[in-house]
Amino acid sequence: MPAAKQPAKTKADPGETVVSYKGFDADxxxxxxxxxxxxxxxxxxxxxxxxxxxHACEHPLxxxxxxQASKSRFARVTQSGKLARHGEDTKIxxxxxxxxxxLKLPEIVAAAVKWVFDRAKWSEGPVAAGKNEGVxxxxxxxxxxxxxxxxxxxxxxDxxxxxxxxxxxxxxxxxxxxxxxxxxDxxxxxxxxxxxxxxGSAGCALFLTERASNxxxxxxxxxxxxxxxxxxxxxxxxxxxxxxxxx
Numbered sequence: 001m002p003a004a005k006q007p008a009k010t011k012a013d014p015g016e017t018v019v020s021y022k023g024f025d026a027d028x029x030x031x032x033x034x035x036x037x038x039x040x041x042x043x044x045x046x047x048x049x050x051x052x053x054x055h056a057c058e059h060p061l062x063x064x065x066x067x068q069a070s071k072s073r074f075a076r077v078t079q080s081g082k083l084a085r086h087g088e089d090t091k092i093x094x095x096x097x098x099x100x101x102x103l104k105l106p107e108i109v110a111a112a113v114k115w116v117f118d119r120a121k122w123s124e125g126p127v128a129a130g131k132n133e134g135v136x137x138x139x140x141x142x143x144x145x146x147x148x149x150x151x152x153x154x155x156x157x158d159x160x161x162x163x164x165x166x167x168x169x170x171x172x173x174x175x176x177x178x179x180x181x182x183x184x185d186x187x188x189x190x191x192x193x194x195x196x197x198x199x200g201s202a203g204c205a206l207f208l209t210e211r212a213s214n215x216x217x218x219x220x221x222x223x224x225x226x227x228x229x230x231x232x233x234x235x236x237x238x239x240x241x242x243x244x245x246x247x
Contacts, residue, residue, distance in 0.1 A: 017080040022056035023067030040098040049086040053093035060112040106222040109207040116170035197237045202226030210238035
């Protein structure tokens with residue numbers, strides 16, 4: 001993981017083990033160092049975020065800040081030994097790293113949604129505004145909104161709408177004709193129902209599932225708003241395996 005420009009804020013913990021996500025170039029290298037799935041690597045010397053050691057991010061979407069989705073490869077990794085955390089996002093430097101499994105972009109997006117939901121403090125009602133809070137709307141045409149950082153909004157009913165507007169929030173619409181919106185920085189929007197649609201602000205991850213009339217999954221797609229021809233703040237649905245603009 002390339003070093004960021006922001007100043008580092010470190011905190012060492014020699015006993016901690018962290019599951020995180022790492023980016024590589026097309027040859028599975030990071031800053032010229034060759035990695036392989038299934039292998040463990042050791043770093044000799046100081047460990048400092050943005051300076052030295054093996055780098056990866058706890059939040060799956062944060063890895064996309066350092067590696068472009070369309071040109072990179074990604075993996076789930078385990079970091080251990082001496083650790084040093086970054087003050088601006090979830091990037092961690094470590095003395096030891098194990099490359100557990102290579103992941104495709106849809107798996108990165110799915111991991112990001114799970115990461116947020118696992119940390120959400122669920123509350124009742126249609127709106128959750130606090131940090132790490134989540135809200136669920138399960139009825140027909142239900143609406144769920146999470147506006148706090150790392151918030152999670154889920155709409156599981158038909159024609160439901162889920163919106164996550166906070167930093168690294170996750171919005172999921174799983175019902176038929178459901179709509180998911182991620183408008184906060186580094187958010188993720190997922191629509192997995194029949195004729196689902198998503199939109200997001202620039203930099204947000206989008207995930208779509210295409211289903212046949214019998215609800216069988218026929219295609220999936222993942223992308224980033226504002227990249228590779230995908231417009232920011234524009235609704236997309238999946239048709240014949242490709243994202244298409246919809247109203």
